[in-house]
Amino acid sequence: MLNFFRRKDATARWLLGGILVIICFAMVLFLIPGLGGGNTGEPGSDTFLATIGPRSVSVTDFDNQMSRMQQTGPLPSQLLPLYGQRILQNMIMEKALALEAQRMGFTATSSEVAAAIRQQLPQLFPNGQFVGETAYEDYVQNAEQMTVGQFEQQVKDQVAERKLYNLITDGVRVSDAEVHQAFERQYAKAVFDYVALKPADLTAQVKVTPAALAAYYKANMSKYMAPERRSLQLLLADLTQFAARVQVTPADARQYYQANIANYTFPDRVQVAHILFKTAGESAADVAKAKQQAEATLAKLRGGANFADLAKQVSQDDASAGQGGELGWITRGRMYPTVEQAAFSLAPGQISGVIQTPYGFEIIKVEAHQAAHVDSFAQVQPQIVRQLQQQQALDQAQRAINQAQLEAATTPLPQLAKTLGLQLITTPPLAETDPITGVGINEEFENDIFSAPLNGITPVVKVPAGFALAKVTAIVPRQIQPLSAVQDQVERDFKQEQSVRLAATLAADLHQQAQSVGLKRAAASLHLKLERSPALGSDGSLPDAGSISSFATSLFALHPGQVGPVASLPDNTHLVYQLVSIQQPPPGEYAKQAPGIRDMLLAQKQQTAFSAFADQLYDQLKKEGTIKINASLLKQTIGTLSQGS
Numbered sequence: 001m002l003n004f005f006r007r008k009d010a011t012a013r014w015l016l017g018g019i020l021v022i023i024c025f026a027m028v029l030f031l032i033p034g035l036g037g038g039n040t041g042e043p044g045s046d047t048f049l050a051t052i053g054p055r056s057v058s059v060t061d062f063d064n065q066m067s068r069m070q071q072t073g074p075l076p077s078q079l080l081p082l083y084g085q086r087i088l089q090n091m092i093m094e095k096a097l098a099l100e101a102q103r104m105g106f107t108a109t110s111s112e113v114a115a116a117i118r119q120q121l122p123q124l125f126p127n128g129q130f131v132g133e134t135a136y137e138d139y140v141q142n143a144e145q146m147t148v149g150q151f152e153q154q155v156k157d158q159v160a161e162r163k164l165y166n167l168i169t170d171g172v173r174v175s176d177a178e179v180h181q182a183f184e185r186q187y188a189k190a191v192f193d194y195v196a197l198k199p200a201d202l203t204a205q206v207k208v209t210p211a212a213l214a215a216y217y218k219a220n221m222s223k224y225m226a227p228e229r230r231s232l233q234l235l236l237a238d239l240t241q242f243a244a245r246v247q248v249t250p251a252d253a254r255q256y257y258q259a260n261i262a263n264y265t266f267p268d269r270v271q272v273a274h275i276l277f278k279t280a281g282e283s284a285a286d287v288a289k290a291k292q293q294a295e296a297t298l299a300k301l302r303g304g305a306n307f308a309d310l311a312k313q314v315s316q317d318d319a320s321a322g323q324g325g326e327l328g329w330i331t332r333g334r335m336y337p338t339v340e341q342a343a344f345s346l347a348p349g350q351i352s353g354v355i356q357t358p359y360g361f362e363i364i365k366v367e368a369h370q371a372a373h374v375d376s377f378a379q380v381q382p383q384i385v386r387q388l389q390q391q392q393a394l395d396q397a398q399r400a401i402n403q404a405q406l407e408a409a410t411t412p413l414p415q416l417a418k419t420l421g422l423q424l425i426t427t428p429p430l431a432e433t434d435p436i437t438g439v440g441i442n443e444e445f446e447n448d449i450f451s452a453p454l455n456g457i458t459p460v461v462k463v464p465a466g467f468a469l470a471k472v473t474a475i476v477p478r479q480i481q482p483l484s485a486v487q488d489q490v491e492r493d494f495k496q497e498q499s500v501r502l503a504a505t506l507a508a509d510l511h512q513q514a515q516s517v518g519l520k521r522a523a524a525s526l527h528l529k530l531e532r533s534p535a536l537g538s539d540g541s542l543p544d545a546g547s548i549s550s551f552a553t554s555l556f557a558l559h560p561g562q563v564g565p566v567a568s569l570p571d572n573t574h575l576v577y578q579l580v581s582i583q584q585p586p587p588g589e590y591a592k593q594a595p596g597i598r599d600m601l602l603a604q605k606q607q608t609a610f611s612a613f614a615d616q617l618y619d620q621l622k623k624e625g626t627i628k629i630n631a632s633l634l635k636q637t638i639g640t641l642s643q644g645s
Helices: 012-030 059-070 077-103 110-120 133-144 148-169 176-187 199-205 210-219 239-245 250-259 284-302 307-314 337-345 377-407 413-420 443-451 487-517 519-525 552-556 589-623 631-641
Strands: 048-052 055-058 189-197 229-238 269-278 326-331 355-357 360-370 423-426 461-463 466-476 567-569 573-583 627-629
Touching: 048 059, 048 077, 048 631, 055 059, 055 077, 059 077, 059 631, 077 148, 077 589, 077 627, 077 631, 110 148, 133 148, 148 589, 176 552, 176 589, 189 199, 189 487, 189 519, 189 552, 199 487, 210 487, 229 239, 229 377, 229 413, 229 443, 239 377, 239 466, 250 377, 269 284, 269 307, 269 337, 284 307, 284 360, 337 355, 337 360, 377 413, 377 466, 413 423, 443 461, 443 466, 487 519, 487 573, 519 573, 552 573, 589 627
Parallel strands: none
Antiparallel strands: 048 055, 048 627, 189 573, 229 423, 229 466, 269 326, 269 360, 355 360, 461 466, 567 573
């Protein structure tokens, strides 16, 4: 299949340079917002999340892509649905671009595909020689999580897309003026005098009188509304209390053990730590250097160095280095074959030699070896008893609370608590965001409570302790609090508002005077503290006022001695400044830096142009029905992400 790897083709020269742009473009696609919404088109098969003409994105494709992304590090569970939408959007765009490239006649030859794979996977060509079909297929299946055919089709699409990219961006240019302007922004530095007027520093100057507070309170009464409060009778099915009532006999536990023996059967496994020196994508010289580092580390280990300490210092596996290289318990079939062979042949405490894999050079330490075994009933009986108690407690608690909900409209809750073994909790008036005794803060439960009428019964809600429902026994309406009840808050708000106004007023007065007599004299006359900045570029920061980026353009447009317009910074800080000097880069620096700046600007403009083209293409294909999204399957698939699937 891959005999073309053994040929060297001149086509590779442009392709090798182009692959980085494809990677950059993929990052741009990842940030394209949303799925567009409103697309009710349904692909023909329920296994497809989306179809793009004759191409498709299946649930399996999506799951594999999510899995590959999460290998780089765990993601917050609450963000997984958002990441999932972004990834699906990216996958749709990749196929849409491949379809457009095909429509425009762009294809990839075998030699172009070979050159691209050689660039992407140099570890498969040690010393320029292909490692062979078997090793290639193993690597693609394990590392890329796809078949060789799927992988080569993906690379073929990338090559065609690169040709489309070149066509769209061919006319993009960067002018000398743009390069020079970017150079000045990056390398020129300004020194300036400034006064930072912060409201927090001016609070003490605000005069507070009863009349002023009363007027402020009257003008802002809506800010001081007491929220609606509700009193409750709450029934709680506490799982701990129900579990304490459950009796599990030894016969029950043994029956469960025998029915679930697979749960207590463990395969042969080893507990392993490793130190990794990566080589994927590196040059031959870098591979040789990595090997030297691995051999030097092995020598230190055999000389008595601590494995965990060295792993933290030198291992290039970001996921495990901080834990001393710990990989945990590993079963057969989970590691690269040569690593697995070493791991299962070493005794606990032993360290391997340097092992080469497609990912790099690796040293492993076996910390424990557990032979295949079945835990005895005696070993797991306490665990089974607890599990059965919890299961039965869950069932009993749910039945009790459901029965309480059925009878709550006609039977007093205290009576239900007694007959059904539930806990009765009576609360004082609570605001919607207040914690509830026995429940804590539960947004769903609070919404139900504040949606129910007086004497209304809420639906049953799962809470950390078990299950709960509530009856609303009293409602205190939302009302304005008298000034006497919120005096301190009103005073704080008044001072804050006045200090913001004072900062703006002082800044305007200072700016006006500074234009006439200079900032130093103007600051002295108003008893304000004058500071001098260090030499800062446009992306620099002041130690007491933060980033200058919001006024850098105005600052660098001044001549020494000129006062700039008042700058408004976060937290309502106002900055009045006067340029002292502009420090230009050393002579000859522009000639040295201009080519790199030009390349950077060109790449940015090309990516912007192609991103605009991709957006337009997506909208067009969706409008004409070429892109169809299976909305119901998408909702189901994205929904499982937030559940930790």
